[in-house]
Amino acid sequence: MRLAGKRVVITGGNRGIGRAITERFAQEGASIALLARRDISPFIEHLTAQGCSAIAIQTEITDYASVKKAIDHIAALWGGLDILVNNAATISREGVLEMSLETWHSVMDVNVNAAFYCSKAVIPFLTNQKSGTILNISSVAAKCGDITAAPVYGTSKGALTTLTRSLARQLAPYQIRVNAIAPHAIVTEMSNQWSDEKRRQVVGAIPLGRMGTVEEVASAALFLASDEASFITGETLNINGGYLMD
Numbered sequence: 001m002r003l004a005g006k007r008v009v010i011t012g013g014n015r016g017i018g019r020a021i022t023e024r025f026a027q028e029g030a031s032i033a034l035l036a037r038r039d040i041s042p043f044i045e046h047l048t049a050q051g052c053s054a055i056a057i058q059t060e061i062t063d064y065a066s067v068k069k070a071i072d073h074i075a076a077l078w079g080g081l082d083i084l085v086n087n088a089a090t091i092s093r094e095g096v097l098e099m100s101l102e103t104w105h106s107v108m109d110v111n112v113n114a115a116f117y118c119s120k121a122v123i124p125f126l127t128n129q130k131s132g133t134i135l136n137i138s139s140v141a142a143k144c145g146d147i148t149a150a151p152v153y154g155t156s157k158g159a160l161t162t163l164t165r166s167l168a169r170q171l172a173p174y175q176i177r178v179n180a181i182a183p184h185a186i187v188t189e190m191s192n193q194w195s196d197e198k199r200r201q202v203v204g205a206i207p208l209g210r211m212g213t214v215e216e217v218a219s220a221a222l223f224l225a226s227d228e229a230s231f232i233t234g235e236t237l238n239i240n241g242g243y244l245m246d
């Protein structure tokens with residue numbers, strides 16, 4: 001098992017890409033703590049029935065005090081932490097002319113500030129043990145922008161990619177790796193919001209000619225979080241069927 005004994009914190013791990021990462025990491029022997037907005041006990045029961053040590057902590061990830069309390073609690077329970085996956089995100093479809101300032105701040109709060117808050121709360125445990133890894137789920141929108149999402153979405157993901165690189169540099173002396181994944185066109189509730197026309201356009205521009213699956217993203221997440229990626233840090237890995245090759 002590639003994550004045996006690893007203690008993992010995941011945000012937004014109860015659905016979509018986050019759920020697939022949670023399930024895959026659990027199968028590989030990790031203990032899982034999910035920071036969730038609401039009660040997700042049926043999913044926790046599902047994980048524990050498979051032999052995984054899993055807990056959910058109700059947390060407001062856009063509030064640093066709430067995040068710190070949750071992370072300190074998990075670290076005390078498990079005697080430390082090894083892996084953080086900043087996966088939770090929100091999106092807006094408003095164009096730049098209609099988009100309110102409230103939308104701007106709420107998307108930045110979830111997609112950037114919460115990832116920073118979780119990282120800030122987790123890092124002391126990783127630096128103490130001089131090991132660990134952080135994985136941020138960014139997006140192709142960080143690199144290309146997006147014509148159907150509000151400009152704040154790509155901006156937030158660009159910030160996450162830069163946060164990845166900055167933390168990778170600052171934490172490298174502690175042997176802590178920080179990487180990101182930039183998915184595109186993965187079948188989840190987020191992409192289910194697309195019109196048929198948008199889906200046709202998107203798939204038409206993907207050399208592999210199809211949408212991606214959450215399991216394909218989870219496989220890449222597992223690689224980057226595992227010791228197999230021990231010399232990789234500051235990287236943002238494309239998972240996009242060849243849509244963007246950079």
Ligand SMILES: NC(=O)c1ccc[n+]([C@@H]2O[C@H](COP(=O)([O-])OP(=O)(O)OC[C@H]3O[C@@H](n4cnc5c(N)ncnc54)[C@H](O)[C@@H]3O)[C@@H](O)[C@H]2O)c1
Binds near residue numbers: 014036061
């Ligand atoms: N699906 C795609 O094609 C695609 C493409 C590029 C990037 N991504 C990224 O992948 C990640 C997962 O997206 P997904 O497609 O599974 O989307 P999703 O909407 O299915 O899941 C998003 C998760 O984030 C959580 N979340 C949202 N707002 C939150 C908040 N305020 N507090 C706590 N949790 C919150 C949700 O509960 C959910 O678990 C996101 O970071 C997203 O930006 C997805």
